[in-house]
Amino acid sequence: MFKDNPNKSGKNAETIIGQSVKVEGDFIGEGDVIVEGIVVGNLRTKNHLTVGSEAKIQAEIGAQSAFVAGEIIGNVKIDDYLELTATASIAGDVSAGLISIERGAKINGKVNIGGEIMPKVNKKVVIKEPEEETDNAQF
Amino acid sequence: MHWYVYEESLNDKKFATELSKIESRLADLEIKGRICRLSVLKNLSEALREAVSQGAETIVAVGSDQCFLQTAVAAAAFPSVTVGFIPMDDNSLFASAFGLPIGDKACDVLAQRLVKKIDLGKVNQNYFVDALSFSGEQVFLEFAGYQISPASSEAVLSVRNLGLTAFASGAQKMASPTDGKLEAVIEPLKKNWLGKMKLSGRPSVFPFRRARIVSKGEPASILADGRTVAKTPAEVTVEPEKLKVIVGPQRLF
Numbered sequence: 363m364f365k366d367n368p369n370k371s372g373k374n375a376e377t378i379i380g381q382s383v384k385v386e387g388d389f390i391g392e393g394d395v396i397v398e399g400i401v402v403g404n405l406r407t408k409n410h411l412t413v414g415s416e417a418k419i420q421a422e423i424g425a426q427s428a429f430v431a432g433e434i435i436g437n438v439k440i441d442d443y444l445e446l447t448a449t450a451s452i453a454g455d456v457s458a459g460l461i462s463i464e465r466g467a468k469i470n471g472k473v474n475i476g477g478e479i480m481p482k483v484n485k486k487v488v489i490k491e492p493e494e495e496t497d498n499a500q501f
Numbered sequence: 502m503h504w505y506v507y508e509e510s511l512n513d514k515k516f517a518t519e520l521s522k523i524e525s526r527l528a529d530l531e532i533k534g535r536i537c538r539l540s541v542l543k544n545l546s547e548a549l550r551e552a553v554s555q556g557a558e559t560i561v562a563v564g565s566d567q568c569f570l571q572t573a574v575a576a577a578a579f580p581s582v583t584v585g586f587i588p589m590d591d592n593s594l595f596a597s598a599f600g601l602p603i604g605d606k607a608c609d610v611l612a613q614r615l616v617k618k619i620d621l622g623k624v625n626q627n628y629f630v631d632a633l634s635f636s637g638e639q640v641f642l643e644f645a646g647y648q649i650s651p652a653s654s655e656a657v658l659s660v661r662n663l664g665l666t667a668f669a670s671g672a673q674k675m676a677s678p679t680d681g682k683l684e685a686v687i688e689p690l691k692k693n694w695l696g697k698m699k700l701s702g703r704p705s706v707f708p709f710r711r712a713r714i715v716s717k718g719e720p721a722s723i724l725a726d727g728r729t730v731a732k733t734p735a736e737v738t739v740e741p742e743k744l745k746v747i748v749g750p751q752r753l754f
Contacts, residue, residue, distance in 0.1 A: 376706065376708075377706060377707055377708060378703065378704070378705050378706040378707075379649075379705055379707075380687065380689065380702055380703045380704060380705035381689070381702050381703070382651055382656045382687060382689035382702055382705065383649055383650070383651060383656070383687050383705040384649070384650050384651075385647055385648075385649050386647060386648050386650075387644075387646050387647025387648055388646040388647055389646070389647045390646065392708075393708070398703060399705065403647065
């Protein structure tokens with residue numbers, strides 16, 4: 363999105379919450395979101411969320427995928443892939459489709475990865491043999 | 502029909518040769534039209550109103566970036582009008598952004614007539630093409646559902662559509678004027694040992710369609726494309742595909 367040289371500007375609606383900024387309230391982004399500052403409230407995006415190592419988030423998080431290297435106090439719900447680095451710290455429940463946790467990351471809450479685990483059902487399978495054909499066919 | 506709006510500074514004799522070359526090239530390309538020279542006695546709004554009433558479909562600003570910005574903003578009131586630009590300043594930012602050569606070479610781009618619809622920003626009832634900046638500190642933006650505020654007093658807030666001139670740090674970085682959004686940009690700055698303001702971290706960027714600009718304490722002045730147009734509190738919105746502009750193939754969007 364930012365171009366130092368005179369290249370064509372992209373159409374990526376990327377939100378960047380830098381270290382010098384505080385966001386308070388319900389933030390709902392449409393594109394990728396990068397957080398390096400402070401967020402208090404709710405944070406949701408339909409795309410990718412990046413939480414920098416200096417970021418401090420006190421919010422309920424929802425995203426398609428996420429890369430977390432900072433501090434989150436709140437529940438985290440990721441539809442697809444969640445990656446936690448060694449400096450990540452989450453105080454809340456975590457739910458994701460897939461997860462990668464680097465050694466050193468901290469999670470203090472319930473973790474639910476890959477959806478609900480369905481209980482095994484023991485069913486008796488009955489194979490029905492086809493009926494024999496008779497001479498007197500009925501129409 | 503084409504109308505050419507000559508900036509007041511072009512009345513200087515040093516521009517006579519260049520203007521003559523431009524007019525000759527326009528005649529060769531068969532896009533010559535009426536010429537309107539701005540002066541103390543004739544302002545841009547009057548000139549445009551007169552041009553549109555006489556059937557002008559293309560208004561071409563001839564001069565500096567400021568002339569183009571003012572022409573574009575005035576033309577926003579007339580949806581049928583297409584805006585062109587013949588830059589006369591070698592350092593023109595909008596020339597490179599729109600893919601326009603300087604001087605008479607821009608006439609060929611005008612003749613090709615590659616038209617793009619760009620977004621315009623609107624603060625209260627005033628349009629802007631490039632960006633909003635604010636005088637005074639303690640200016641905040643309120644969006645639907647959330648508020649952003651700088652964490653330090655050295656940060657500078659601006660709102661950009663193109664954003665070629667708005668950056669306090671002097672860096673020139675352009676946003677897309679066709680994405681249907683504006684961007685609120687907060688630049689953290691600090692003075693270096695020469696006393697010059699430099700970026701001291703990654704700027705924050707918030708794409709949005711509607712926001713409210715407020716300030717703590719005294720109302721702050723809002724500058725749209727360098728002109729003071731309003732004071733806080735004010736409403737800022739985007740008007741997607743509001744203005745038709747003739748651009749070149751080497752444009753940056």
